[in-house]
Amino acid sequence: MTALSRAAAGLQAAPVRAVHLGLGAFHRAHQAWYTAAVSDDWGIAAFSGRSPEAAEALARQDGLYTLVERDSESDRTGIVASIVEAVDGARTDRLIELVAAESTALVTLTITEAGYRLLPDGLPDAADPVMAADLAGEPPRSALGRLALALDARRATGAPIAVVPCDNLPANGALVRAGLLALAERRDAALAEWIGENVSFVSTSVDRITPRLSPADREAAGRLGPWTDAAPVVTEPFSDWILSGAFPVGRPAWEAAGARFVDDITPFEHRKLWLLNGAHSLLAYLGSVRGLDVVSDAIADPVCRGAVLDFWAEARRTLADESLGLDEYCAALLRRFENPRIRHELAQIGLDGATKLRLRVVPTARAERSAGRDARGAATPIAAWVAAIRRGGYGADSESPAIARAAGDVRALVRILDPDLADDLAFTTTITAELSAMHKEQP
Ligand code: CS2
Numbered sequence: 001m002t003a004l005s006r007a008a009a010g011l012q013a014a015p016v017r018a019v020h021l022g023l024g025a026f027h028r029a030h031q032a033w034y035t036a037a038v039s040d041d042w043g044i045a046a047f048s049g050r051s052p053e054a055a056e057a058l059a060r061q062d063g064l065y066t067l068v069e070r071d072s073e074s075d076r077t078g079i080v081a082s083i084v085e086a087v088d089g090a091r092t093d094r095l096i097e098l099v100a101a102e103s104t105a106l107v108t109l110t111i112t113e114a115g116y117r118l119l120p121d122g123l124p125d126a127a128d129p130v131m132a133a134d135l136a137g138e139p140p141r142s143a144l145g146r147l148a149l150a151l152d153a154r155r156a157t158g159a160p161i162a163v164v165p166c167d168n169l170p171a172n173g174a175l176v177r178a179g180l181l182a183l184a185e186r187r188d189a190a191l192a193e194w195i196g197e198n199v200s201f202v203s204t205s206v207d208r209i210t211p212r213l214s215p216a217d218r219e220a221a222g223r224l225g226p227w228t229d230a231a232p233v234v235t236e237p238f239s240d241w242i243l244s245g246a247f248p249v250g251r252p253a254w255e256a257a258g259a260r261f262v263d264d265i266t267p268f269e270h271r272k273l274w275l276l277n278g279a280h281s282l283l284a285y286l287g288s289v290r291g292l293d294v295v296s297d298a299i300a301d302p303v304c305r306g307a308v309l310d311f312w313a314e315a316r317r318t319l320a321d322e323s324l325g326l327d328e329y330c331a332a333l334l335r336r337f338e339n340p341r342i343r344h345e346l347a348q349i350g351l352d353g354a355t356k357l358r359l360r361v362v363p364t365a366r367a368e369r370s371a372g373r374d375a376r377g378a379a380t381p382i383a384a385w386v387a388a389i390r391r392g393g394y395g396a397d398s399e400s401p402a403i404a405r406a407a408g409d410v411r412a413l414v415r416i417l418d419p420d421l422a423d424d425l426a427f428t429t430t431i432t433a434e435l436s437a438m439h440k441e442q443p
Contacts, residue, residue, distance in 0.1 A: 004079070004227035006062040013062065013084040014043035018252075019098050021143050022110035023048040023055055023086060029210040029235035031108050031166060033067060036082035037257035043084035045098050047091070049111060049143075057231040058086035066225040066232040070341050076237070077225045092139075092146050099150035099161070105249040106162040107150075109176070110206075111143045113167050113359065114352040114398035118144075122178025128398070135186055144176070148183045151199060152191050160198040160248035166206045168277050169359060170269050173203035173245055202245030205269045207276065209336060210235040211344040236342055238332075242268045267321050270363075274315040275326075276333055278360040278381065279308045283337070284350040285384035289391065289438055295344040299337040303441055307384075310377035315364040317371075347395055353385050354399040354416050362418045369427055376430055383434035386413050410435070 002008050018035065020027055023046040035042050046063075048055035058065060063083035069076040087094050098104055117131040118124060124131045124144070134145035147163070154161055163180070165172040180199075184192040213221060213234060221232040241254065244265040255261065262268065280295070286307055287298030298304045316326055361381045368375035388394050389407055397403055399416060406412035410431055415422035422428065 001223070001226070001228045004061040004064050004066070004225070004229045006064060006081075008227055009064060009079055009081075011064065011079070011081045012040075014039075014041045014082070015103060016043045016045045016085060016098060016101070017103055017105050017250075018042060018044045019095070019104055019107045020044050020046040020109070021049075021089070021107065021147070022112070022115070023058065023083075023089075024110060025210045025212060025233045025235075026206075026208070027108075027110045027166075028065060028080065028083070028233045029067060030206055030208050030239065030241065031110070032082045033080055033239070034241060034254045034257045034259055035252050036080045038254055039252045042082060042252045044082050045085035045087060045094075046083050047087045047089040047095060049089055049115070052088035052090065054231070055086040055088050058083065061229065061231065066222065066229045068221050068224055068232060068234045069237045070234050070339070071237050072339050072341055075224060079225065092149065095146055096150045096153045099147075100153035100157060102157055102159045104161065106164055106247060106251055107147065108164045108166055109143065110166050112352065113169055114355045115143060116165075116167070116169070116176065116179060117142050118175060118179040120358070122175040122182075124179055124182050134183065137186070144179050145183055148180055148187065148191070148195075151180070151184070151195055152187065155191060155194045155198075158198075160200065162200045162202055162245070162247045162249070162251065164202040164204060164243070164245075166204050168206070168273055168356075170266070170273060171203055173201035177201040198248075200246045200248050202243055202247070203265050203269075204244075205240075205242040205265060205272050207240035207272055208235055208238065209342060209344060211342060212348055214343070217343065234342070236336060236339060238336060240272075267319065267324055271319055271324050271326070271329060273360055274319065274364060275312060275330060277356065278311060278315060278364070279333065279337070280349045281353065281356050281360050282307055282311055282381035282384065284346045285353070285381060285388040286438070287346045288350065288393075289384055289387045290441075293346060295337050295346065295349070296340045296342065298346060299334065307377075307380045311361075311364070311380060312377075314368050314373075314375065314377040318364060318367045350388065351395045352397050353388075353394070354397055354403060357382060357385055358417050362421065365421055365427065366418065369421070369424055374430055375427060376434070379427065379430040379434050382414065382417065383431045383438065386410055386431065387435055387438050389413065
């Protein structure tokens with residue numbers, strides 16, 4: 001078999017009209033796939049995140065890769081051709097050049113929730129060392145710091161642009177706007193003013209379960225198409241993209257592949273963040289406490305499944321919107337989690353748990369407590385997180401110094417997630433009761 005390349009596949013490269021930060025599997029299964037599905041003339045220049053390897057592997061195949069859509073019985077493979085330039089994320093010079101080019105209409109981001117280095121109100125997190133250096137005026141290293149620099153170059157051309165964050169953060173457009181404005185303000189008040197007037201921040205809710213592949217799975221998936229591929233992506237057939245906001249200089253017709261443009265994104269964001277991502281985080285910690293490794297095994301475990309259903313019952317009370325079709329949504333989620341051919345490691349979902357639980361579980365716990373209920377369903381994922389931390393082996397977390405300091409004390413751990421919940425004695429007592437139940441139930 002020949003190696004995948006544009007010459008081998010007979011595929012032309014479209015001109016760059018979109019820039020992306022965060023060249024991971026999710027971007028390639030989602031935004032790049034939507035773009036390729038609807039148009040041949042929108043090329044994406046995608047910058048890698050932490051390490052240049054993802055960009056190097058893709059650049060060797062001219063940006064092309066095999067996308068394997070895997071359901072419980074079969075695979076469907078196709079080549080995605082929308083990424084025309086795969087760039088090492090450290091190449092700020094190239095980012096500046098591309099964002100300044102008038103032919104570029106939008107910048108999408110998938111840099112992980114913690115990767116924004118923002119506080120919940122959108123202000124830059126000065127306690128984060130990388131962000132602190134950016135704020136001190138050093139050459140920017142954070143993704144948003146580099147984007148602010150690139151937007152400064154765009155300002156010289158005067159052309160507007162759209163910034164489209166695609167991570168699991170509520171109101172991500174407004175959040176990133178606040179962060180970028182604060183960073184720009186530090187550089188130059190006129191830049192902040194220009195961004196405020198000329199950059200459109202689009203909020204999005206994105207969905208497609210796309211696990212990181214083990215080396216063996218990558219090797220096998222790379223042989224499923226007609227060419228050998230060193231950088232294939234395996235994803236589920238389901239995909240969803242909801243957007244809210246303007247694109248002042250155009251965009252691909254993503255709606256032709258199922259994307260939806262709405263005026264009020266909040267109910268959709270909450271539905272996805274609380275029901276899908278909240279259940280994911282619950283399974284990640286409770287599943288690992290119960291000795292399980294992947295989502296499909298965790299959702300088959302009666303204790304984990306029961307805990308998901310209890311958590312959903314609470315989360316759904318705050319989502320009471322008939323038009324959201326919550327019964328069908330939850331039934332479909334169970335089927336998606338059960339897909340035995342998608343090996344979604346619980347350890348991958350468990351990363352950066354403090355940031356994730358704050359967004360995915362804390363809102364339900366707070367709503368339940370405010371309504372005078374015990375919030376036991378929402379206490380379970382938090383208790384399982386505490387249990388996972390105490391057992392050791394809890395994965396990387398951008399807040400690990402604070403977590404390590406608090407590890408011996410349940411209330412101090414809950415305080416990292418939410419100070420009000422930590423001061424709520426009835427709630428922390430529920431967490432402690434859940435923790436001892438978990439010890440007893442260990443298989
Ligand atoms: C997961 C998400 O790793 C995680 O935190 O919950 O990546 C999840 O798979 C996606 O949001 C699905 O759309």
